Amino acid sequence: MITSASTLPDPTTPAVSLRGVVKAFGTGDARTVALKGADFTAAQGELHLLVGPSGCGKTTLLSVAAGTLDWDSGTVDVFGTRLNGLPKSKVTAFRRQHVGFIFQQFNLIPTLDLTENVSVPLLLNGVRRHEAEERSAALLQRLGLGGKERKRPTQLSGGQQQRVAIARALVHEPRLLIADEPTSALDRETGHQIMEILSTAARSPGRSVIIVTHDPRTYGYADRLTEMEDGGIAGVHHGQALRDFISIHH
Amino acid sequence: MFHLALRMLLGDRAKYIMLIGGLTFSALLMTQQNGVFQGLLAWTTSHMRNMRASIWVVDSRVEQVNETKALRDTDVNRVRSVAGVDFAMPLFQSVLKARAADGSEKLIQMIGIHAGTLFGGPTQILAGELEQLRMANTVVIDELAAERLGRAAGIPLTVGDTFEINDREARVVGVCRTERHFFGYPYVFSSYDQALQFAPRQRKMLSMILAEPKAGLTADEVANAIRSETGLAAYTVPQFEKSTISWIWRNTGIPASFMTTIILGFIVGIAIAGQTFYSFVLENLRHLGALKAMGASNGLLSAMLLFQAFTVGLIGYGLGLGLTAAFGFAVADHGQPPFRLLPDSLIRTFVAILLISGFAALLGIRKVAKLEPAVVFRG
Numbered sequence: 001m002i003t004s005a006s007t008l009p010d011p012t013t014p015a016v017s018l019r020g021v022v023k024a025f026g027t028g029d030a031r032t033v034a035l036k037g038a039d040f041t042a043a044q045g046e047l048h049l050l051v052g053p054s055g056c057g058k059t060t061l062l063s064v065a066a067g068t069l070d071w072d073s074g075t076v077d078v079f080g081t082r083l084n085g086l087p088k089s090k091v092t093a094f095r096r097q098h099v100g101f102i103f104q105q106f107n108l109i110p111t112l113d114l115t116e117n118v119s120v121p122l123l124l125n126g127v128r129r130h131e132a133e134e135r136s137a138a139l140l141q142r143l144g145l146g147g148k149e150r151k152r153p154t155q156l157s158g159g160q161q162q163r164v165a166i167a168r169a170l171v172h173e174p175r176l177l178i179a180d181e182p183t184s185a186l187d188r189e190t191g192h193q194i195m196e197i198l199s200t201a202a203r204s205p206g207r208s209v210i211i212v213t214h215d216p217r218t219y220g221y222a223d224r225l226t227e228m229e230d231g232g233i234a235g236v237h238h239g240q241a242l243r244d245f246i247s248i249h250h
Numbered sequence: 251m252f253h254l255a256l257r258m259l260l261g262d263r264a265k266y267i268m269l270i271g272g273l274t275f276s277a278l279l280m281t282q283q284n285g286v287f288q289g290l291l292a293w294t295t296s297h298m299r300n301m302r303a304s305i306w307v308v309d310s311r312v313e314q315v316n317e318t319k320a321l322r323d324t325d326v327n328r329v330r331s332v333a334g335v336d337f338a339m340p341l342f343q344s345v346l347k348a349r350a351a352d353g354s355e356k357l358i359q360m361i362g363i364h365a366g367t368l369f370g371g372p373t374q375i376l377a378g379e380l381e382q383l384r385m386a387n388t389v390v391i392d393e394l395a396a397e398r399l400g401r402a403a404g405i406p407l408t409v410g411d412t413f414e415i416n417d418r419e420a421r422v423v424g425v426c427r428t429e430r431h432f433f434g435y436p437y438v439f440s441s442y443d444q445a446l447q448f449a450p451r452q453r454k455m456l457s458m459i460l461a462e463p464k465a466g467l468t469a470d471e472v473a474n475a476i477r478s479e480t481g482l483a484a485y486t487v488p489q490f491e492k493s494t495i496s497w498i499w500r501n502t503g504i505p506a507s508f509m510t511t512i513i514l515g516f517i518v519g520i521a522i523a524g525q526t527f528y529s530f531v532l533e534n535l536r537h538l539g540a541l542k543a544m545g546a547s548n549g550l551l552s553a554m555l556l557f558q559a560f561t562v563g564l565i566g567y568g569l570g571l572g573l574t575a576a577f578g579f580a581v582a583d584h585g586q587p588p589f590r591l592l593p594d595s596l597i598r599t600f601v602a603i604l605l606i607s608g609f610a611a612l613l614g615i616r617k618v619a620k621l622e623p624a625v626v627f628r629g
Contacts, residue, residue: 063624068543089547095623096545103626107540109254111261116254123251124545180627 013080015176015208016042016065021074023060034060036231037074044079044175047202047209047221052228058212059180061228065210066099066178067091079175079206096124100169102179102198106161108153114140114164115149121172139167143197159190166197177201177209183218195221219246251546255554256561258534265530266562269523269610273566274573276519277603280512281574284595287508289588294498295491296429300437301341301361301370303460304469306490307476310483314494316432318343320454321482328480329459334472338461339364342445345435349414350399351407358395359435360415362445370460371439378409378424383441389415390424395436415448430588519606523566524613527559531614536626543623552615556608563607567600 023035034057042048042065050058063069064076067083076083079098083091100121108117118136123129137149143163153161162182169177179198183191199221202209211218219225224238225245237245260266297315298306307329309319329338342362347355363370365384372380372390382388391399396406399413407413411422415438428437440448446455461484463472469486476484485493499505531538538551578589 059627063627066543066624068627069622069624092545092547095543099545101540101543101626103540105536107536107626109258109534109537109540111258112254116257120251120254120541121544123254124541124550129253 010080011044011206013044014041014077015044015046015079016040016210017075017077018061018065019075021061021064021071021076023057023064023069023071034231035064035071035074038228038232040065040226040233042208042210043224044206044208045203046223047199047211049219049222049225050210050212050228051214051219051225052234054214056228057231058228062178062180062210062212066101066176067095096121097172098175100172100174100177102162102165102169102177102182104181104184106153106158106165106185108161108164108168110152110154113150113152114145114156114167117153117164118167118171120168121174125172127172136167136171139171140164143167157190159186159193162186162190162194163197166194166201170201175207177207179209179211181213181215182211183213183215188217191215191217216246216249219249251550251554252557255557258537259530259558259561262530262533265526268526269530269562270566270569272522272526273519273563273603273606274569276515276522276606277567277570277599278573279515279518279570280599280602281571281591281595282577283508283511283515284599285574285578285589285591286587287505287512288590288592288595290432290504290508291495291498292590293430293432293588295494296431297343298487298490300372300428301363301460302373303370303487304463305335305461305473305476305484305486307338307459307461307480307482307484308457310481312483314497315490316494317497318457320452321456321459322454323456325456325480325482326459329461329476329482329484332472332476332479334464334467334475336462336464337367337369338459339367339369340442340456341370341458341460342442342449342455343457344445344449345433346415346438346449348395348399348420348438349417351401351411351413356398357435358399358415358438359431359433360445360448361437361439362442363439365441365443372426372428372437374427376425376427378422380424380426380439382423383439383444385423387419387421387444388423388440389420389444390426390439391422392426392428392437394428394430395438396422396425398436416450418448420448430586434586516602516606519603520609523559523562523606523610527562527610528613528617530558531555531617535617535621538618539621539623539626542618542621543626548619551618552611555614555618556611559607559611559614560604563603567603570599570603571596 018038018040020037021035022037024031024033026032038061052058064071115133115136119132122132140149145163183194195218198209225242226236227234295315309321312319326338326340344360345357346360348358349355368380380390383390400406407422409422412419463469473484473486578591581587581589
C-alpha cells in the first residue's frame with residue numbers, strides 16, 4: 001500500500017545518495033564503463049538537474065538512483081533506505097511505492113484512456129479500481145485535463161500527453177520523481193508549462209525531483225545542477241554558481 | 251490490473267481478431283475432425299447395436315465385427331452346450347448384390363437371423379412386422395435400403411414391394427431403422443435359412459453365433475467359458491467394440507489421417523497464436539517495461555500475459571466449439587459424414603487450447619522476464 005504523508009522522512013536525510021558507484025556494460029573488449037565511481041547527492045525539496053554530453057552516464061546514474069538498474073560497486077541510498085543487497089522484489093516494491101517516472105517518449109499505453117493510464121501506479125499499489133480512477137480523474141483535472149479523462153493519449157498534443165505522464169508519476173504521491181528529458185519533445189511554451197508543474201511538485205515536503213536534460217531552457221528551474229562528464233561528476237552548482245552556469249550556457 | 255490487461259489486448263483489434271481467429275480455427279479443426287473420426291469409429295461397431303446380443307461368438311482368427319470367417323454349423327450346438335449359456339442362435343452376414351427397380355445393382359449387407367426367435371433382429375420397426383420374416387422370400391429392410399433400392403428416384407421401397415437379391419425375388423415385409431454400416435451398405439434382414447438361399451452357396455455359411463448368459467451370470471464369465479470349452483473366440487459387446495476399434499487403428503490409415511489433421515490443427519493454433527501474441531508482446535514491450543519500472547513484478551506481468559492469452563484461448567475455444575456444434579446439427583439429419591461429439595474430446599481440445607494459449611503466453615513471459623526496467627530510459 002502507499003505510504004501516507006504522515007510517514008515523511010527526516011528532512012535532513014538526502015533524497016538520493018550515491019557513493020563511488022561503478023557501472024559497466026558488456027564484457028571483454030566490448031566492456032564500457034558508464035559510471036566510474038560517481039558520487040551524487042540530491043536533497044529533499046529540490047529540483048535537481050543532471051546535465052552533460054551524450055554518453056556521459058546521466059541516464060545510467062538516473063536508472064541506478066531509481067532502482068531500475070543494478071550497479072557493480074558503491075553504495076546507493078534513497079531516502080535513507082540502502083538499496084545495496086536488497087532483494088529484487090524489495091527494490092521493485094520500493095520503486096512501486098516511492099518512485100514516480102516521467103519518460104522522454106511519455107510511454108503512455110495507447111489503448112487505455114487517460115484515467116486508466118494515470119491509475120496504473122495506484123492499482124499496482126493495491127488501491128481499488130474505483131478509488132484509483134476517482135483520484136486519477138481529480139489529478140487530471142488539476143493539471144488542466146478536465147473533460148478529457150476518457151480520451152486516448154493519441155488524441156492529445158505532446159504537451160498534454162506529458163502532463164498525463166506527470167499525473168501518472170505523481171498520482172501515488174511518490175517521494176522521488178525521476179524524469180528523463182521531459183521537455184525534449186515539446187515546444188518552448190509547453191516545455192515551460194511542464195517545468196512549472198515539476199518545479200511545484202519538487203516543493204512538496206519530503207519529495208525530490210531529479211531530471212536528466214539536454215535542454216538549457218530548463219536550467220532556470222533548477223535548485224541544484226550536477227554536471228557529468230565521462231562517467232563521473234564534473235561539478236555541482238547551486239546558488240550563485242548555478243546562476244553563473246546558467247548565464248554562460250543559456 | 252487485469253482489466254487493464256484486457257483493455258490493452260482488446261485495444262489492438264487486428265491482433266485480437268487474428269488471435270481469436272487462429273484459436274477458433276484450431277479448436278474447430280480439432281473438435282470437428284475428432285467428431286467425424288469418432289462418428290466413423292462408431293460406424294465400425296454399428297453391427298453390435300443393430301443386432302443386439304450380449305455375447306458374440308466367432309472364429310478364433312476374427313478380430314473385428316465386420317470380418318467373417320465361417321464357422322461349422324455344429325458350432326452352434328457346441329456353444330449351446332457350454333454351461334452358463336442361456337441360448338445361442340446362428341447369424342449369417344454377407345455383402346450381396348441386390349437389383350433395384352431401375353435395374354441398377356447395389357451392394358447390401360445381408361443379415362440372416364434365427365427364424366424361431368428372431369434374435370439379433372432390428373429393434374426399431376418403422377413399418378410392417380418382423381415376424382413376417384418367417385414367411386418365404388421375405389426381408390425387412392432399413393431406411394437406406396428402401397431409398398437406394400426405391401421403385402423410382404424419390405420413391406422408396408415399402409412393405410409389399412419386391413426386388414431381387416442374387417436373382418431371387420425378395421418381398422419387403424418391414425422397414426426398420428438402423429445405425430449406419432461402416433462401409434455404407436444398407437441393411438437387409440431375413441431369416442437365417444432364407445439368407446442362405448439368397449447367398450451364393452459355400453461349404454460353410456455360418457458367420458457368427460449370438461448368445462446370452464443365464465440369469466445370475468455375467469457376459470464376461472460366459473464368454474470366458476465359451477472360449478475355453480470351444481476354442482472359438484467369444485466377445486462381450488465392450489470387448490468386441492474394443493477389439494474392432496483396435497483393429498481399425500492397426501490395419502487402416504483412417505486414424506493416422508484424422509490424427510494428422512488434428513495435430514495440424516494444434517500446430518496451426520500454436521503457430522498463429524504464438525506468433526501473433528509474441529508480436530503483440532514485442533509491440534508493447536516499451537509499455538511493459540514502463541510498468542516494470544513503475545513497480546510491476548515479473549509475477550504480475552506474467553499473470554497479465556497469461557490472463558490475456560487464456561482469455562483469447564477461451565473465446566476461441568467457445569467459438570470453435572460453437573461452429574463444430576453447428577456442423578453437427580447440420581449433418582445430423584443427413585446421417586453423414588459421421589459425427590459424434592464426445593465429452594472427452596471436448597476436454598482434450600480444451601486442454602490443447604490451454605496449452606496453445608500457455609505456450610503463446612510463455613513466449614511473451616520469457617521476453618518480459620528478461621526485460622530490464624531501465625530499458626524505458628534508453629531512447
